[in-house]
Amino acid sequence: MLGELLNPYHLQIVSFVLINIILGISIYITLSSGQLSLGNAGFMGIGAYTSALLTINFEVPIILGIILGALVAGIFGILIGIPALRLSGVYLAIATLGFGEVMRVIFVNWESVTQGAIGLSGVPHLGREVFKTLTAIGFDPEILGLKNNQFIYLIVVSILLLINIFIVWFFVRQNKSRVGRAFAAIKMDEKAAESMGIDITYYKVLSFTQGALLAGFAGALYAHVMAYISPADFAYHRAIEILIFSVFGGSEVIWGAIFGAAFMTIMPEALRFISEYRYMIYGAILILMMAFRPQGIIDVSLLQWFKKIIKFRKGTDHGTGIKKRH
Amino acid sequence: MRKIIKNSYLLISVFMLLILAACGNDTTTTDGNDSEAEKTDGPVSAKIGVISYLTGPGAAYGEAITNGFNLALEEINEKGEVKIELDIQDSAGKQEQALSVAQKLMSSDDIVAILGPTLSTEMNVVGPEADMNGIPIMGTSTTAAGIPQIGEYVFRNSLPESLAIPAALEKAVEKFDAKSVAILYGNDDLFTKSGFDTMKAVAEDMGLDIVTIETFQKGQSDYNALLTKIKDLNPDLILASALYNEGAVIMDQARKMGIEVPFIGGNGFNSPQVIEIAGPASEGLIVATPWFGDKEDPKVQEFVGKYEAKYGKKPDQFAAQAYDALYIMAEGLKNAGEADRDALRDALAEIKDLDGVLGKFSFDEEGDVVMDPTVLVIKDGKFQLFE
Numbered sequence: 001m002l003g004e005l006l007n008p009y010h011l012q013i014v015s016f017v018l019i020n021i022i023l024g025i026s027i028y029i030t031l032s033s034g035q036l037s038l039g040n041a042g043f044m045g046i047g048a049y050t051s052a053l054l055t056i057n058f059e060v061p062i063i064l065g066i067i068l069g070a071l072v073a074g075i076f077g078i079l080i081g082i083p084a085l086r087l088s089g090v091y092l093a094i095a096t097l098g099f100g101e102v103m104r105v106i107f108v109n110w111e112s113v114t115q116g117a118i119g120l121s122g123v124p125h126l127g128r129e130v131f132k133t134l135t136a137i138g139f140d141p142e143i144l145g146l147k148n149n150q151f152i153y154l155i156v157v158s159i160l161l162l163i164n165i166f167i168v169w170f171f172v173r174q175n176k177s178r179v180g181r182a183f184a185a186i187k188m189d190e191k192a193a194e195s196m197g198i199d200i201t202y203y204k205v206l207s208f209t210q211g212a213l214l215a216g217f218a219g220a221l222y223a224h225v226m227a228y229i230s231p232a233d234f235a236y237h238r239a240i241e242i243l244i245f246s247v248f249g250g251s252e253v254i255w256g257a258i259f260g261a262a263f264m265t266i267m268p269e270a271l272r273f274i275s276e277y278r279y280m281i282y283g284a285i286l287i288l289m290m291a292f293r294p295q296g297i298i299d300v301s302l303l304q305w306f307k308k309i310i311k312f313r314k315g316t317d318h319g320t321g322i323k324k325r326h
Numbered sequence: 327m328r329k330i331i332k333n334s335y336l337l338i339s340v341f342m343l344l345i346l347a348a349c350g351n352d353t354t355t356t357d358g359n360d361s362e363a364e365k366t367d368g369p370v371s372a373k374i375g376v377i378s379y380l381t382g383p384g385a386a387y388g389e390a391i392t393n394g395f396n397l398a399l400e401e402i403n404e405k406g407e408v409k410i411e412l413d414i415q416d417s418a419g420k421q422e423q424a425l426s427v428a429q430k431l432m433s434s435d436d437i438v439a440i441l442g443p444t445l446s447t448e449m450n451v452v453g454p455e456a457d458m459n460g461i462p463i464m465g466t467s468t469t470a471a472g473i474p475q476i477g478e479y480v481f482r483n484s485l486p487e488s489l490a491i492p493a494a495l496e497k498a499v500e501k502f503d504a505k506s507v508a509i510l511y512g513n514d515d516l517f518t519k520s521g522f523d524t525m526k527a528v529a530e531d532m533g534l535d536i537v538t539i540e541t542f543q544k545g546q547s548d549y550n551a552l553l554t555k556i557k558d559l560n561p562d563l564i565l566a567s568a569l570y571n572e573g574a575v576i577m578d579q580a581r582k583m584g585i586e587v588p589f590i591g592g593n594g595f596n597s598p599q600v601i602e603i604a605g606p607a608s609e610g611l612i613v614a615t616p617w618f619g620d621k622e623d624p625k626v627q628e629f630v631g632k633y634e635a636k637y638g639k640k641p642d643q644f645a646a647q648a649y650d651a652l653y654i655m656a657e658g659l660k661n662a663g664e665a666d667r668d669a670l671r672d673a674l675a676e677i678k679d680l681d682g683v684l685g686k687f688s689f690d691e692e693g694d695v696v697m698d699p700t701v702l703v704i705k706d707g708k709f710q711l712f713e
Contacts, residue, residue: 009430016422108514117519118470121450128458149432149459226421228450230516233421269426272415279381279418 006146011153015225017265018160019218024245024257025167026214031251032175033207034187036089038239039080039096040215042103045234047073047216048223049107049114052123055224062129066220073216074209081208085201088190100239107231119230126159126224127152156225163221167214171254183207215242248289250296259298371409372665374655375431377424377442377452380416387444387644388416391466393637394648395441397629402652408659410652417443424448425455432459438665439463439658441651446470447516453480462658462671466651467644469593470520474693479671481693483651483684485616487524487592493699494590494614495528495565497712502588504562506535510552510576511567513541521567521592529565537561546572549579557585569594574603581607588612588703596643601707612712614699616684617643620709621700629683650682 023040030037051069054060060068084095107114114120131141131152141151174180182203185193194200223229241264249260267285271278289297376395379388392414402410413431417424424443431437432455440463443452449468456463457477465473465482469490474480498504507529511522529536537559540552553576556564564580566573566589573595580589581604588610589595596613619630619640629649633641641649657680659665662673678688688696703712 007429008433009426012426012429016426105514111513117514117516118523119447119450119516121472125454149455153429226425226451227454228421228447230447230450231514232447232516268418268423272427276380276416278416 006150006154008149008153011150011157013266013269015153015156015160017262018157018164019221019225020245020261020265021164021258022167022214022218022221023242024249024261025171025254026211026218027242027246028251028254028257029171029207029214030211031246032180032187033183033204034088034190035085035204035208036093037096037208037211038093038236038243039099040211040242041234041236041238042096042100043073043077043212043215044219044222044238044242045100045103045107045231046076047219048229048234049120049219050216051220052120052223052229053113055124056120056122062124062126062224066217066224069220069223070213070217073219074213076216077209077212078205081205081212085204085208097236097239100234100236104231104235107234114231117231119228119232120223121228123223123227123229125152125227126221127156130155130159160221168254168258175254179203179206244286247296248286250298250302252295252299253303255303256296256298260296263297369407369409370659370663370665371411372438372659372670373411373413373436374652375428375437375440376412376414377417377427377431377440377444377448378414379419379444379448380414382419384419384444387467390642390644391442391444391648393633394466394641394645395652397633397636397645398649398652398656402656408656410656410659413437417448419445419448421448421451425451428452428455432456432461436665437461438667438670439655441466441648441655443468445516446473446520449473449480450476453477456480460671461667462674464651464655464674466647470516471523478675478693481674481689483654483687483695484647485593485614485684485695485697485699487521489695489697490593490614490616490699491521491524491590492528494612494701495525495532497701498563498588498590498612499532499534501712502562504534506537506559506561507563507565508538508540508556508559508561509536509565509567510540510542510556512544512569512572514543515569517594518567518569518592521594525565525567525590525592542568542572542576544569544572547575549576550583553580553583553585556580557583561587563587563590565590566595567592570597570599571603574600574608577611578604578607586610593643596702598640598642598709601704601709606707608704609706611704612701613703614701615643616697616699617646618700618702618709618711619646623683625681626683646683650684650687653682654680654687 027040047069050072051065054068055062055065080099084092087095108116141148182198185198186200186203190200245260245264246257248264249258250256268278268282271281376392378391379385395412399410399412402408415427415431417427428440431440440456440461442465443449444467446468449465453463453473453476457479460479462479462481465484467484468482469484469486471486471488473482509522509525512518538555540555542549542552564587566576568576568591573591577589589612591611591613595611596615600608600611630641633645654677657677658670658674662669675689675693680687685697690696701712702709
């Protein structure tokens with residue numbers, strides 16, 4: 001039963017959706033404090049290379065590799081964030097884009113470690129490693145009626161799903177906290193926020209670092225899901241793609257980034273039946289979006305509208321008092 | 327707020343269920359096809375998946391490759407020894423998409439083999455997965471080192487740089503009695519970097535004096551600095567691992583500077599575009615290639631004629647390699663006698679001296695190419711045999 005329902009193709013796409021959601025959130029976090037950073041592809045690369053090199057050369061467990069990858073990216077985020085945040089707006093965007101390119105050139109030229117443009121192959125695969133340990137202790141996916149590759153991708157998707165739920169929960173909470181309100185205040189008006197006693201440097205570096213940490217985390221996961229990385233994966237195309245996730249979905253709320261990442265990943269696959277023309281539609285959707293809904297698909301008023309509908313329905317339930325009579 | 331979170335999770339889970347439900351239908355339909363296919367007697371009929379680079383900056387490669395496949399497909403089905411159906415899918419040159427679509431092809435039971443993907447970077451991702459799932463996969467344009475070594479289900483019929491470069495270099499060294507060489511390469515591309523590794527190893531093996539190694543990047547337009555340095559060192563030959571767009575510009579600037587020594591290029595340098603871009607400056611470029619369209623072989627001329635009639639342009643090496651690849655698959659299916667993945671793999675591994683438009687073709691024990699490349703030189707504005 002389960003075996004028939006799970007197609008590795010769909011599981012694969014869902015795993016890319018989940019990784020892209022983390023990337024979308026990483027840029028949403030920096031945008032939420034009013035900063036436009038295009039360096040997330042670079043941070044993603046740092047996370048990916050750190051984790052891949054550690055697991056290949058030093059046989060570090062994957063989980064530790066991924067965490068270290070994220071931390072190293074986060075540390076770079078602090079180092080880059082402090083000087084870069086003297087800039088704002090497009091100047092920050094250009095500086096961070098430059099940082100991303102510098103990272104790519106380092107990956108290309110540091111051949112003794114990164115193998116240059118050839119890329120790193122043989123990165124341990126997240127699903128296959130877990131599968132190996134599980135079979136070693138005597139677990140057989142046949143019990144669930146699954147083929148090996150179905151089971152491997154099921155593992156990957158479930159791990160990513162758990163991580164995603166945790167990250168979304170964390171950032172939804174943070175948005176309601178003092179930190180989130182400080183971010184929002186800085187985004188609205190930096191001077192006003194400062195005059196109200198918000199330490200803007202601290203909060204700006206914090207949001208920049210959180211973005212870098214998340215991007216590095218996503219990069220490390222990417223390396224272990226693809227099992228192969230090369231510097232070309234972390235070029236500026238990637239930075240723009242990540243930005244599109246958030247801008248398309250709506251950069252005001254976290255759900256926008258999530259929706260954007262999911263939509264932009266699934267659409268090219270869903271449009272496969274029109275083969276060569278699918279990227280035309282991709283482009284057309286982007287143009288129409290920016291023309292008619294520049295704030296992105298999901299914004300605060302749309303969320304409130306949803307909320308109202310839900311409340312309205314519940315309200316009528318209570319109002320008629322049917323439940324009491326029964 | 328909590329309600330929103332709850333609802334969103336509900337949405338996400340409903341959405342995932344939908345996806346999972348959709349694939350349930352998929353598998354049942356493919357099951358149906360499978361049993362039908364088994365029932366029919368007569369020639370082996372099989373479905374082969376193709377992953378190609380059809381949209382994006384490298385779409386020209388994918389177009390040539392799929393043209394080659396389609397031409398071969400018509401001929402093979404006309405002959406009727408085997409019946410092949412192709413399922414052509416686009417990867418847009420991205421590893422993620424190549425992997426997703428490979429999963430799509432692999433999970434449908436009636437696909438017995440995969441041809442492609444186009445780029446070596448994509449093959450590095452797709453290869454291990456195909457090998458694990460036990461489906462034969464053959465690259466028609468993946469020339470980087472280490473591709474067939476991924477696993478025993480991974481093959482290629484594209485001439486690797488490790489065969490092409492030594493052939494060109496040996497002939498050139500013999501003819502010009504060269505002692506010293508300068509190497510330049512693009513260091514930010516898998517293809518050119520891999521070509522450089524081979525060039526360096528071959529030059530060292532042959533005891534040539536490497537006077538300098540210079541690098542450039544994709545899209546660079548000014549090469550005067552590195553060419554000046556090379557001019558001062560005065561090597562007998564210049565080895566350039568470059569794609570044709572950069573390579574042609576390099577040759578143009580070198581000739582203008584007065585560097586007259588021959589250039590030796592890898593597979594990526596081998597394109598009629600070089601002559602178009604660099605004009606007379608391209609004279610003296612030596613490349614080794616499996617494909618020579620002016621060869622006086624009736625088979626080659628027939629292919630060129632048919633291709634030109636159908637698509638309105640001359641086939642390049644990618645089209646020729648794809649054309650031959652489908653013939654190799656057809657031969658494998660014929661010998662296997664059934665549309666089965668494992669039987670096909672074993673039959674493919676045993677293919678020897680198959681005549682194609684590229685010449686006689688065999689696989690070695692790793693699934694790599696065994697064949698003699700042709701060495702060409704640009705002379706009087708066109709590629710000619712180099713002797």
